[in-house]
Amino acid sequence: MIQVSKLLPQGQGLAPVLLKRAHTVELDWDVRQKSRFAATDSAGRELGIFLPRGTLVRGGDVLVAEDGSLVRVVAAPQPVLVITPCATHGSPFDLTRAAYHLGNRHVPIELQPDHLKIEPDHVLADMLRTMHLTVTEQNLAFEPEGGAYAAGHGGGHHHGHDHGHGPDHGHEHGHHHGHGDHHEHAPDHSHDHSPLHTHAPTDAAAAPARGRTVAIPVVAQGHVHGPHCNHDH
Known part of the structure; x- marks a missing residue:
C-alpha cells in the first residue's frame, strides 16, 4: 500500500501537463469528507490516505504519494x-x-x-x-459547503487580497470621535452635553455700557424630541 499524506487543492502550482499525466481516483462525498481512508487509483494501486484531521477532499484536488507520484481526485457521481x-x-x-x-x-x-x-x-x-x-x-457529483471553520478548503473560492487600506488611502477607521486625547477645548471654552446646548449671555452682554463694543450672544438651537419623533438615542 502506498501512503499519501499531502494534498494540493485543485492541483495548485502544478503544470497542466503533470495533471494530465496523473493517475486518478474516483471518490464519493462520504469518503472525501474523511481525512483517513483507503482507495484504489486508476493504475490499480492501493492507497492509504492520511491527511490532517478535518481536511475535506474535493474533486480536482491532487494527492501526492510518498513515492512522489500524483493522483487527481474525481468526485464520483x-x-x-x-x-x-x-x-x-x-x-x-x-x-x-x-x-x-x-x-x-x-x-x-x-x-x-x-x-x-x-x-x-x-x-x-x-x-x-x-x-x-x-x-x-x-x-x-456532490460538493457541499465545508463550513467557515473547516480545515483544508471549502466549496467556494479564495480571494488573494485583503480589504485593508494602503498608505495612500485618505482615511482610516481606527480614529475616535469622542473627547479623547486628540480633541481639546480652548481654556475659555466651556459647555456641557445636555440635550439643549446653549451659551448663556454674560453679565456684560446683559447690561451693555455706553461706548463699549458688546458681543451679541449666539444661542444654539436645541433639538427637542416630541411625541412624533421617529428616533431616539
Whole structure:
C-alpha cells in the first residue's frame, strides 16, 4: 500500500501537463469528507490516505504519494436531490429560504446560483415541496459547503487580497470621535452635553455700557424630541 499524506487543492502550482499525466481516483462525498481512508487509483494501486484531521477532499484536488507520484481526485457521481425554484410562481429567493431551513437542520448543502443539492432524504424533500420548490432525484457529483471553520478548503473560492487600506488611502477607521486625547477645548471654552446646548449671555452682554463694543450672544438651537419623533438615542 502506498501512503499519501499531502494534498494540493485543485492541483495548485502544478503544470497542466503533470495533471494530465496523473493517475486518478474516483471518490464519493462520504469518503472525501474523511481525512483517513483507503482507495484504489486508476493504475490499480492501493492507497492509504492520511491527511490532517478535518481536511475535506474535493474533486480536482491532487494527492501526492510518498513515492512522489500524483493522483487527481474525481468526485464520483452519487444520488442527490436537486432543488430549484418553482418555474411557475417561484423566485431565486426561495433558494435562500430553503438554504436557511436546511442549514438550521445541519444538512450538508451544495450551493449553486440556480440550485441546491443535498443527499437523499424523503422528509426534507416533502418539506421543500411544501415551500413551492421543485425537488428531483439525480446522479451527480456532490460538493457541499465545508463550513467557515473547516480545515483544508471549502466549496467556494479564495480571494488573494485583503480589504485593508494602503498608505495612500485618505482615511482610516481606527480614529475616535469622542473627547479623547486628540480633541481639546480652548481654556475659555466651556459647555456641557445636555440635550439643549446653549451659551448663556454674560453679565456684560446683559447690561451693555455706553461706548463699549458688546458681543451679541449666539444661542444654539436645541433639538427637542416630541411625541412624533421617529428616533431616539
